[in-house]
Amino acid sequence: MGTWDKVMSKMLKDKRLPPIILALFAFLMFLGYFSGFAYAVVVDGETIGYVKQETQAEKAIAEAKKYIKSKYGLEVSTSNEVEFKRARPKADEILGQEELKRAFLKSLDFKVAAAVIYVDGKKIAVVESRSAAEKLLDDIKSQLSGGAGNAYFKEKVEIKDADVNVGEISSESAAASMLLKSDQMTTYIVKQGDTLWDIASANNTTVDRLMALNPDVKEKAMQPGDTIILDKPKPAVTVVTKEVAEYEMPIPFDVENVEDNSLPIRVTRVKQQGVEGKKQVKAEIVKENGVEVARNILEEKIISQPVKKIVRVGTNRTLASGVFSYPVAGVLTSRFGQRWGREHTGVDLAVPIGTKVKASDGGKVIFTGRSGGYGLLVKIDHGNGYVTYYGHLSKILVKDGDRVAKGDVIALSGNTGNTTGPHLHFEVRKNGVPQNPLTYLNK
Numbered sequence: 368m369g370t371w372d373k374v375m376s377k378m379l380k381d382k383r384l385p386p387i388i389l390a391l392f393a394f395l396m397f398l399g400y401f402s403g404f405a406y407a408v409v410v411d412g413e414t415i416g417y418v419k420q421e422t423q424a425e426k427a428i429a430e431a432k433k434y435i436k437s438k439y440g441l442e443v444s445t446s447n448e449v450e451f452k453r454a455r456p457k458a459d460e461i462l463g464q465e466e467l468k469r470a471f472l473k474s475l476d477f478k479v480a481a482a483v484i485y486v487d488g489k490k491i492a493v494v495e496s497r498s499a500a501e502k503l504l505d506d507i508k509s510q511l512s513g514g515a516g517n518a519y520f521k522e523k524v525e526i527k528d529a530d531v532n533v534g535e536i537s538s539e540s541a542a543a544s545m546l547l548k549s550d551q552m553t554t555y556i557v558k559q560g561d562t563l564w565d566i567a568s569a570n571n572t573t574v575d576r577l578m579a580l581n582p583d584v585k586e587k588a589m590q591p592g593d594t595i596i597l598d599k600p601k602p603a604v605t606v607v608t609k610e611v612a613e614y615e616m617p618i619p620f621d622v623e624n625v626e627d628n629s630l631p632i633r634v635t636r637v638k639q640q641g642v643e644g645k646k647q648v649k650a651e652i653v654k655e656n657g658v659e660v661a662r663n664i665l666e667e668k669i670i671s672q673p674v675k676k677i678v679r680v681g682t683n684r685t686l687a688s689g690v691f692s693y694p695v696a697g698v699l700t701s702r703f704g705q706r707w708g709r710e711h712t713g714v715d716l717a718v719p720i721g722t723k724v725k726a727s728d729g730g731k732v733i734f735t736g737r738s739g740g741y742g743l744l745v746k747i748d749h750g751n752g753y754v755t756y757y758g759h760l761s762k763i764l765v766k767d768g769d770r771v772a773k774g775d776v777i778a779l780s781g782n783t784g785n786t787t788g789p790h791l792h793f794e795v796r797k798n799g800v801p802q803n804p805l806t807y808l809n810k
């Protein structure tokens with residue numbers, strides 16, 4: 368029999384167990400009961416598992432962070448609320464260290480310090496750091512301004528530090544696309560037989576807009592498979608540049624018209640050639656995304672004044688203009704040239720007797736009266752070597768020496784002289800030689 372048995376049997380025999388033994392017994396019972404206790408790990412109010420000791424959880428969170436750093440190279444933090452509550456889970460509900468780490472990876476929001484780019488208060492892109500954001504904005508600035516210096520954004524562009532979920536961070540190229548919206552460009556692939564007009568009308572746009580968006584596309588050289596840009600959205604940012612430029616500009620000359628009665632009506636002669644002036648201009652050129660939107664003239668210095676152009680404008684209605692018009696509107700019944708073995712020295716225009724006959728051009732009446740086969744005849748000298756004849760008239764309305772303007776009514780048509788019916792015989796003579804009037808007439 369062992370010592371413990373002896374003590375126990377002695378104690379059991381003893382009807383008055385000392386209170387100290389009872390207290391010891393109660394304490395052992397208590398220990399046995401509480402050895403089944405553990406802690407529930409509660410993340411934002413939700414139990415994710417059970418652990419024996421709180422320190423295990425801290426260690427598992429640190430391991431989870433280490434894992435993310437090895438995977439993404441980023442230092443993460445978490446702002447979730449982690450609490451521990453006493454619980455009595457079943458033995459198989461208690462998590463080991465590796466299981467606990469996985470549970471945390473699943474349930475914690477691992478935040479990483481990042482930089483958020485805002486344009487006019489609107490969140491556009493998230494990048495990994497303020498310096499990455501600054502570099503990206505600088506690159507975009509130089510890209511949109513075409514490299515011009517002192518560029519600035521028209522919009523309010525801000526970079527704010529923020530803790531974000533790892534997955535929210537964009538790569539540099541994706542962030543650039545968000546700012547430039549280059550990923551929203553819509554394009555069309557040319558098919559056999561397509562014209563720009565077809566493409567424009569099928570896509571609710573205009574040929575002009577397509578040509579502006581695709582300056583390199585020549586319709587005739589368009590090939591199936593070519594890409595046509597249909598729409599280019601405006602970038603989220605507008606880069607403004609202001610450059611001062613100095614350049615020479617022509618100064619246009621004025622034109623002064625001087626009436627001149629020595630010239631036929633409406634005939635013009637340049638009396639003095641105009642000469643453009645020249646000025647030196649200093650201007651501020653404002654561009655948005657490389658496209659000029661304003662030009663502010665800062666200074667102008669005249670290098671040479673323009674010389675006005677002086678033009679003489681004819682007012683004399685009775686001088687020949689040099690262009691003949693039909694004296695009557697009639698049917699051409701006989702052409703110039705050979706006719707029945709004889710030379711026909713003009714053209715015949717059939718018109719009813721009494722039709723108004725108009726001067727074919729401005730000039731001076733040099734003959735009025737009866738003249739053999741012509742019957743009643745008018746001759747007008749146009750002063751430029753040309754004389755016109757109007758024959759077979761019924762009534763003459765001008766007299767010798769009258770000055771007539773082109774279109775003035777000089778007579779009424781008739782059927783006098785050698786005719787086979789009422790008509791106007793019209794001749795054009797150059798230095799006395801009959802010409803074919805049809806080569807001179809215009810209506």
Ligand SMILES: [Zn+2]
Nearest residue numbers: 713714715792
């Ligand atoms: Zn005739």
